[in-house]
Amino acid sequence: MRIIRGLHNLGSFRSELAAGCVATLGAFDGLHLGHKTVLDQLLEEAANRACPAVVVVLEPLPREYFAPVQAPARLMSLREKAEGFAALGIDYLLVIRFNEQLRNMSAEAFIERVFINGLNVAHLIMGDDSHFGRGGEGDVELLRKYGEQHNFKVVPTKTCAVDGERVSSSRIRQLLEAGELGKAERLLGRPYTISGKVIYGRQLGRTLGAPTANIALHRLRAAMAGVYAVEARICRQDASRGDHESPRWHAGVANVGTRPTLNESIEAMLEVHLLDYAQSLYGARLEIRFLQWLREEQRFESLDLLKQQIQRDIDAARQWFASQQISTR
Known part of the structure; x- marks a missing residue:
């Protein structure tokens, strides 16, 4: 094209x-x-x-x-x-x-x-x-x-129309905002996805026990907010051979929002933690598909409380993947 x-x-x-x-x-x-x-x-x-x-x-x-x-x-x-x-x-x-x-x-x-x-x-x-x-x-x-x-x-x-409902972008926004990912998927014809390049952050996720790949959404508002069970596909940037896209989807947990506990952003950010994945993702382009809403984004009074909640989110994501018979490895 x-x-x-x-x-x-x-x-x-x-x-x-x-x-x-x-x-x-x-x-x-x-x-x-x-x-x-x-x-x-x-x-x-x-x-x-x-x-x-x-x-x-x-x-x-x-x-x-x-x-x-x-x-x-x-x-x-x-x-x-x-x-x-x-x-x-x-x-x-x-x-x-x-x-x-x-x-x-x-x-x-x-x-x-x-x-x-x-x-x-x-x-x-x-x-x-x-x-x-x-x-x-x-x-x-x-x-x-x-x-x-x-x-x-x-x-x-x-x-x-799908199930008698006219398909529109505004209706999909409503469903995503409500956490109705399954209904949004039926109107999209696929899971809702966001893609972007992994950027350098404060590397705070490592100290919280869950290293994250940070993707700037470059918009004041995201179509959704909260914590989700996701899958990610990795596209490596290689100047000599061009981009190399992995066919494999990796299970993970993601947060979309402004990170209120850290008080550091007015623009939405996408943070993704891949389960059982240890390689560096800096500079890679990720395609993230959202599969299940887990909870709303919230502000915590301390980083220790945030760390505890992140572990609960990871556990909840693992349980959901297990219920769907999706491997996390």
Whole structure:
């Protein structure tokens, strides 16, 4: 998959898109089953037309730009989205920077610059409730008018429901916040995962009897908070051979939150302790899948009390893995 970073780089891909493309625009936060339905629709149409499949996303999301503190928590980072698109077979990902210039761009100018002159779109798949352009003035009806004038077709996205419930990112956020991981998994089509690079911390976990791999989430809010039984897959960074991903999942226990006992963070952090694993993980990229909620994050009056609770969390995670007949070694 090719990533086009910004509208100013579209000209470099003009020859590759000369025969047209099939495109869609959306947030795609979480890449849940509803998104998968849209992307399957995109890929099928692209295959029928023998032209590229293109996904367009805005970064940051408009709600994050206008109200970063109040915006809904992200389910996944841009990198995680890109990896998901690539795995599904998308040909191009256009990432448009949402800034003051884009905020003030009219809907007509957006259509002309992105879909007509930029992507040379032949077929556009959009949600009926989609809005774009200055003040959200653009909608599907405006796109259809332009489509008639410029010979491209605009069709609605297909909807997706699981057990009679419409699949949406907002519903998945609600389930994750409530600790309903199983229900969230049914809407996602997979366990909820977070991936990121292990960074250096204070190495306090070692003194507490549970060394942790720390992953900065680079967001003010996480979609979930608390302590969980998890599995982690390790991707080593190797400049000479490229990244090497282990196929094995390691059992562990994770905390997502702001570490209130230490009073040291306003941004969410992911801390993972792998059971029966002694190797250093610094610099590695981990993929963490969340399997079972264990408890809420809480503040302890002393590090000794925190240490005791961490051991209870490890014991609880081991018991859960045993109940599921999942090996921790």
